[in-house]
Amino acid sequence: MNNLLIRPLQSETEAGFCAGFLAASEPWLTLGFSAEQVLQRLTDPTREVHIATRDDQIIGTLVLHLAGPLNGYIQAIAVHPDWRGRGSGTILMRFAEERIFRQSPNVFLCVSSFNHHAQQFYERLGYRRIGELENFLVAGHSEILLRKTSGPLLSFRQGT
């Protein structure tokens, strides 16, 4: 999609708008997240949060966790329901991968076992299944850990 600008989340208002459409979407509905719980995660200072806008309208958001053992973790990605299926999610993923591949050869993320559309989306983008975390967030559903890699860790040169 043309005219898509990706930039850091800048205000409580933007965070509140994003929290609203995430909490009203799968997988957060089935996982039982309230808008307040999503908002907490969007304003967590240990996370890097970006939004995609078009003509000053928020189209999607991306939450990255760039420290910790799974260094280079996409914690959340969502496109507003009115804008799905037009390429914005793919553009946000490309942005996340460029950001992460500057510091690590691995991009990790989890997808819920019931979120079949997102599983196809990630597979098409080259993500491979690493393992299954059973009953991880809620009973009866798994989180599936996925990885996309640019090569072995010990051959990786940061910033290249």
Ligand SMILES: CC(C)(COP(=O)(O)OP(=O)(O)OC[C@H]1O[C@@H](n2cnc3c(N)ncnc32)[C@H](O)[C@@H]1OP(=O)(O)O)[C@@H](O)C(=O)NCCC(=O)NCCS
């Ligand atoms: C998963 C998600 C982020 C994908 O975002 P998106 O903007 O719909 O993604 P894209 O448009 O880039 O690609 C989605 C599909 O639309 C198709 N598509 C891409 N560009 C298109 C275009 N210009 N016109 C029509 N279809 C298009 C793609 O082929 C793709 O097909 P797929 O079903 O095989 O994946 C979005 O669906 C979403 O927010 N879902 C709810 C939240 C969620 O599940 N997040 C992931 C949590 S792990």
